[in-house]
Amino acid sequence: MTRKLNKIPTHIAIIMDGNGRWATKRGLPRNFGHKEGVNAIERTILACLKYGIKYCTFFAFSTENWKRSKEEIDGIFNLLRDYLNKDDNIFIENQVKISSLGVLEPFPEDLKKSLYEMQEKTKSYNKLVVNFALNYGGRDDIVRAVNSLIEKGYTKVTEQDILTALDTKDIPEPDFVIRTSGEQRISNFLLYQMAYSELYFPSVLWPDFNERYFYKALKEFQKRNRRFGGIK
Numbered sequence: 001m002t003r004k005l006n007k008i009p010t011h012i013a014i015i016m017d018g019n020g021r022w023a024t025k026r027g028l029p030r031n032f033g034h035k036e037g038v039n040a041i042e043r044t045i046l047a048c049l050k051y052g053i054k055y056c057t058f059f060a061f062s063t064e065n066w067k068r069s070k071e072e073i074d075g076i077f078n079l080l081r082d083y084l085n086k087d088d089n090i091f092i093e094n095q096v097k098i099s100s101l102g103v104l105e106p107f108p109e110d111l112k113k114s115l116y117e118m119q120e121k122t123k124s125y126n127k128l129v130v131n132f133a134l135n136y137g138g139r140d141d142i143v144r145a146v147n148s149l150i151e152k153g154y155t156k157v158t159e160q161d162i163l164t165a166l167d168t169k170d171i172p173e174p175d176f177v178i179r180t181s182g183e184q185r186i187s188n189f190l191l192y193q194m195a196y197s198e199l200y201f202p203s204v205l206w207p208d209f210n211e212r213y214f215y216k217a218l219k220e221f222q223k224r225n226r227r228f229g230g231i232k
Helices: 019-025 030-051 070-085 109-122 138-151 159-163 211-223
Strands: 011-015 055-062 096-101 128-136 176-179 198-200
Touching: 019 030, 030 055, 030 070, 030 128, 030 211, 055 070, 070 109, 096 109, 128 138, 138 159, 176 211, 198 211
Parallel strands: 011 055, 011 176, 055 128, 096 128, 176 198
Antiparallel strands: none
16 A cells, blocks of 8 residues: 655656667667657656646657657657557546647647647546647747747736746646656756756656656655745
């Protein structure tokens, strides 16, 4: 039986790192790691439902990922395409709302169509909101937010103004940010939003991430004393 946890983060954001290294260690092409990474996403979604997480954001494709080989990019797109179109869909079966962050315009038309259709099908679900950051970069998010405020006639902005113009304007800021593989950096992810997020860097590679590692992460969150600049 799972032990009771006293503090559950409302929003977990995950940098899914280590897919390529997982495949390389096994003498496989990098896209095999991405394929196994999809299974880790499903395990994490089910764990979020089990432990009562309300929002989970996956850093799926960054603005910098366009620098990778065409073969790897096409492989990632094919995995996402298959994932959205498969019959036994985890989102429909578990009443999970799917959303996206980032600029989707450069993506293939059929992929965008599949994503929009899944967003429409799941828009009324409220057990869990899963956000996929696609062609997303934290700096780009801030620049787009500021430009949108300028277009609306703002000549001076507040922190709250920017928060309401970011891609995450409809969801809480992340309480807990996990980056797998042991790398300790945030790689241009949710820069403005994670000002007071708790950060956690487990060494496990993303394709091996499962409920045991998820629970271990939540146990780590229990130890954190979140003061937001004040004193408790």
